Amino acid sequence: MDLSYFDVVDATWPPAKITCNGPWLIREGQGGGKRVSAVSATCEVSAEDIPQALAAQDALHQPHLFMLRPVDQALDQMLDDQGYQVVDPVHLYTVEPSTVAQAHIPPVTTFESETPLAIARELWAEGGIGPERIAVMERAAGPKTFLLGRTDDRAAGCAFVAIHNGIAMLHALEVITAHRGKGLGRYLMYAAAKWAHRNGAKELTLLVTRRNVPANALYTSLGMLVVGQYHYRLKEA
Template sequence: MIDLPGVMDATWPAAALHRAGPWLVREGQGGGKRVSAASAEAPWQPADIALAEEAQAALGQPPLFLLREGEEALDAELGARGYRVVDPVVAYAAPVAQLTAVPVPPIRVFSIWPPLAIQTDIWAEGGIGPERLAVMARTTSDHTALLGRINDRAAGSAFVALHGDTAMLHALHVLPEQQRSGLGAHMMRAAAFWAQDRGAINLSLVVTRENAPACALYASLGMQIVGQYHYRMK
């Protein structure tokens, strides 16, 4: 059983964590919803929602909650207060041994830290800017960046980090003109080899449901859906 919340928070960390009554409020500093959302860590009452809203306002962040499976009551309460569903997400995972059964061709994917300038450029093309690079830089668990090459050029970049026996891949982006070349699959397998070398059992990731090409890639590798969540935002 993968500790999905623990892996997510450890491998893609918020700048700071704050407590507000029953809520864990993440300080994202522009790093995206995953590092900026509040989540319930203890039993809550409807009046407690204001505590999270006040804490997020103090951080200069909009009211944003992360809703996991089993939190239907909170989901309904937020919906009644005018919070809309944003970015439904699914989590995929597979044993690293399954992904490393097929070797990565030579001169395809390299593990590099800190990232090269070309990787920063590739991420920028995919909308992964300085604030998300800062998330990678503050990760304290074992981590690396992956540079993918195809057709004699650098064309893909990703970040992978380890928590316990599970590695999680983040920020995978392949340049549009090089997509459907197989590079994404090579980079996933390279992430699994990196994780395997560090004793990991599983490789995981999260992706929005609407990203059909990415979901198709992960399914083609035999990865299984192991969880889901969504956000509520005013």
């Protein structure tokens, strides 16, 4: 897996603050979820280095959460030996935007905005994406857009896309439960690809948990390929 994808993750879904503490990259999430509050290693570490990461998380009042990439096999085993459990294995998908951007979107189905609309905030809140995660989107510095999707004559879905180093990454795709299975998620993906292509992105990428079977099926049907994975480890208090 190309580790530069993780730079795209941090740039398009940015923590409130990132600091280096010894061999550790410490993300300050401020309630924005696992992706912005997990610790990751910047080099090879030993078991003696782990307490330093735990102390940094304690100082931020965050759980003892580690992100494990394919290059972190030794650390993964150390944490397993210490009783840390695997949480949320994730797939990273990619596709060339132009291959998806050619698809037709029915009129008045998707819309772009420079800031999250009030109705999008409501839809995200219904899906469990609250103000802390909205703040993550607002922190992203590169080209970005907020997508709103409509079906059955009402707003029913939304997503966020941002670009870093020529790679667009989609986050927080949400279609409210009552309107799933009607193709709106696919249309939002089309809209994301069109925006990414128009803004010069060479790839459209996204992250999704392996257990999300419908989402994985959608992305595969769009010709997206899995190019990487990671998971978290967490020890319950």
